[in-house]
């Protein structure tokens with residue numbers, strides 16, 4: 497009788513059976529594969545999160561630097577709308593980056609709850 501090797505678990509079964517009977521191993525291996533791809537996806541998210549933290553640091557640094565330059569300019573040359581503009585864009589950038597990191601944290605929490 498012809499033996500067929502199962503593509504999922506590697507178990508050999510008779511052709512007459514039609515399909516592999518070793519289904520317990522199937523779900524186990526599929527689960528492992530699923531959690532593997534899931535953690536791979538999460539590691540990408542974590543990288544983005546770290547990147548967002550660095551961007552927040554960089555944005556703060558640039559903002560402080562431009563503010564220092566602004567107050568170095570003689571008072572008669574200062575255009576206060578520039579300071580307001582940079583402050584608004586700074587707050588906007590920081591808050592959106594902060595929200596982004598919070599969303600990632602939320603996704604992790606959600607995935608953790610689903611897993612349990």
Ligand SMILES: [Zn+2]
Nearest residue numbers: 502505516518
């Ligand atoms: Zn099988």
